[in-house]
């Protein structure tokens with residue numbers, strides 16, 4: 629993990645099988661038109677049985693390649709992957725019986741089959757017969773609001789329904805581990821909400837291990853208890869969502885200064901603040917100056933207060949800012965880019 633994660637909290641490991649999925653020192657380089665692309669430089673993490681984990685990262689970070697390596701669709705250069713103790717590289721067939729996935733941008737379902745036929749087909753090739761799975765398949769249709777579309781050919785569905793059908797087919801395989809790569813892509817606000825609610829219910833009732841990759845932070849913040857952030861082919865953060873947010877909450881401050889105090893001129897405040905805290909933003913109203921600053925660590929608050937005291941700035945309020953996952957994510961990736969140049 630990068631230097632950034634030094635002060636990050638470690639994700640909790642209170643699961644019965646904390647290493648249900650274990651990825652160790654994964655590496656993958658592609659050859660693209662004779663140019664080497666290091667998609668994964670060194671990725672290690674483990675996921676406990678029953679955990680719902682978010683995989684986040686900017687475009688090209690290596691999320692999909694990691695998922696494909698685990699699924700056995702891409703051959704890694706090196707590294708170890710085990711699922712339920714089965715070595716995915718040595719025993720890919722046995723390992724794949726434990727996994728199902730909805731892959732980003734891939735056609736995950738057959739367009740000339742109906743929703744129901746797709747579910748039966750994909751569950752069937754995974755060894756779940758209609759007799760065994762019928763009741764559960766009906767439940768999935770209900771949960772994913774697909775009942776009305778049951779007998780519609782997938783090619784005649786909107787992209788949102790196609791996506792939900794793909795999720796239903798993956799879940800119908802009844803595997804203990806499920807990967808959802810961008811599951812809410814193309815869904816409208818309501819469908820995205822419904823899918824998230826359905827995933828939460830399914831996960832809490834069935835205790836399946838679900839790994840969700842998404843650029844929509846609301847999805848991850850809403851459904852996942854833990855987040856793994858990947859950047860430049862490496863894991864830069866592996867932490868509980870709440871722990872990560874509270875860490876950032878203690879670092880984001882909003883300070884309101886009165887312009888009517890006897891302190892230093894606005895220009896001087898701006899000059900000094902830019903010098904000490906180049907990341908700070910300042911806005912002015914007729915009576916106040918508002919400063920927003922994300923501190924690099926919790927102890928910088930002392931430096932901030934000292935700087936304001938030296939300036940003899942008239943402080944009206946100092947408050948902590950509400951932080952969501954999107955803001956925390958952007959800040960982590962910005963700092964990681966700064967470190968890596």
Ligand SMILES: Nc1ncnc2c1ncn2[C@@H]1O[C@H](COP(=O)(O)OP(=O)(O)OP(=O)(O)O)[C@@H](O)[C@H]1O
Pocket residue numbers: 658659660665666667685686687688689690691692693694732
């Ligand atoms: N088959 C391939 N051939 C060559 N390069 C590839 C191949 N697959 C992925 N890459 C490259 O590997 C890197 C990681 O890609 P990957 O798809 O894993 O990223 P990602 O994190 O899923 O990104 P996104 O958020 O855009 O989905 C990128 O630079 C990508 O261009």
Ligand SMILES: [Mg+2]
Pocket residue numbers: 691692693732809
């Ligand atoms: Mg991807």
